[in-house]
Amino acid sequence: MKPFSSALFYLMITATAAFASEASFEKNIARGIAAIESADYPAAVQEFQAAVNERPDDPEATLYLGIALNRARDKDAETVLKKALAMAPDNPRTNMELGILYFNRQIYAEAADYFDNAMRIAPGSELSAAAEEYLRLLRGADGEKRWWLKFMTGMQYDSNVVLNADGTPLPQGISRKSDWRGIINLRGNYSIAKNDQGEATVGYSLYQSLHTRLDDFNITQNLVDVTGRYDLSPLFSVKAAYTFEYLLLGGDTYDYAHSAGPSFLISEGEGFSTVIDYRFRDISFRNTPLFTDNTDRTGTNHQVGITQNLSLATSAAARVGYYHDEDRTRREFWDYSGDKGLAGLTFVLPLKLVGDLYGEIYNKRYRGTDPSSGVKRDDTTYTGAVSASKFFAERYSLTLGFLYTRNRSNSAPFDYSRNITSLFFNARF
Known part of the structure; x- marks a missing residue:
């Protein structure tokens, strides 16, 4: 079972909230997104970490850092994503990204819980459809745990x-x-x-x-x-x-x-x-x-x-x-x-x-x-x-x-x- 195409990835990292007015913060976010799109994950982590250092309580910057760490398969991805979830428990993108993290680690019961949350929070959206597809794959996986x-x-x-x-x-x-x-x-x-x-x-x-x-x-x-x-x-x-x-x-x-x-x-x-x-x-x-x-x-x-x-x-x-x-x-x-x-x-x-x-x-x-x-x-x-x-x-x-x-x-x-x-x-x- 493999993650989805770049269309899903783009959905996961597209910003919906307005960023801070400071130019350095905006540039860090923009450069981080560009680095992820070009699969330069270490550079993305560096940019998003700089943004988080400037605004530690910003949920979007924390989410982006978690996404970059997850793409880099960094062990700190789980901690950062859960911090982002604590800041905004009803953010469907954060739930979706945690689902992908556990999906890739083959912890399927945890993954299913977060995909369910994403579908519940954003019903009828593209994100919900992607989560449903992951759940379909989980239901058909030999390794699924009930x-x-x-x-x-x-x-x-x-x-x-x-x-x-x-x-x-x-x-x-x-x-x-x-x-x-x-x-x-x-x-x-x-x-x-x-x-x-x-x-x-x-x-x-x-x-x-x-x-x-x-x-x-x-x-x-x-x-x-x-x-x-x-x-x-x-x-x-x-x-x-x-x-x-x-x-x-x-x-x-x-x-x-x-x-x-x-x-x-x-x-x-x-x-x-x-x-x-x-x-x-x-x-x-x-x-x-x-x-x-x-x-x-x-x-x-x-x-x-x-x-x-x-x-x-x-x-x-x-x-x-x-x-x-x-x-x-x-x-x-x-x-x-x-x-x-x-x-x-x-x-x-x-x-x-x-x-x-x-x-x-x-x-x-x-x-x-x-x-x-x-x-x-x-x-x-x-x-x-x-x-x-x-x-x-x-x-x-x-x-x-x-x-x-x-x-x-x-x-x-x-x-x-x-x-x-x-x-x-x-x-x-």
Whole structure:
């Protein structure tokens, strides 16, 4: 499979935005385009690099530099193109060029994602037709992958070990003990069916924690999910998901749960999008030697929320959201109404680093009187997290993270603070 003719290439490098008025900047861009058209890629890289040095936040100059590096098969092409994508996530040319990069590297699953994005952003255009042709070649390629696999492993130091894996509710009691633990997380996904308007996938995830001292808090979590997505238009998509969870705590069955619900994605363009979610969760808890009254919390949860994704002027993206949920159990003192506000920021740093900041406030108002304190519980949980990921090669990264949680409760047994420091190695295949 080979890249297309010079007509497609010309489409990829034709400028649509007005350049800066400075003559040197304009000349660098013009000379860079001319060098690419004459296949003098080193000269093109030099010209576009000069333009980027003059205007580091210019998305068009960054895109041109990424294109030149990609044509030169330079290993930095991926980093520069992803920086251009962070500056303008809904630029169809950037998505197309990343698709070509992964196509040439035979990373077909990644290539298909970016070609799909180019078609979604610029439907009916020449660029969309070119992306569709690449996808047709991918569908006919023996090497096309319909699956992906993610592996994560590392260590955490937890100042106050509680059961808190993937949103699982807090158990009756908190260890108030610190410990180190190793983490292994394996996730896989397979595309059952896919066409130009949607996709159906099935996935599996295994999460295992191994504490150095508090073995009773070791978690084994198995998740199976089935997801379907249908694009009603280039700007509106519907997604439905079902998840089954089976969790063991200290080797004993702790809970199993069924979750299902739809999501609605609205794309406003220029990197802005809105996601509206609803989830129904039916969970059955089991008593364990550590939590002898765990079955009291068996019940259902309804959650609805909205998240707004925003593309910022520089190489950063933000998200804000609000969620409301209602939990109903076998005992009224475990029933609650909850409200959560969240905000996050992801940004590109030098040296192939990606930073992430996240914060949320989650208030839970319980319906019944807590037997341990004689009051109706009212908990407000404040969570803040910061992480930095270093990417190397094409599939690997290291992530250093810190998370702080402060749960303020009018019931003393549930008033606590917690911090977790993490170091993880990540791989994707």
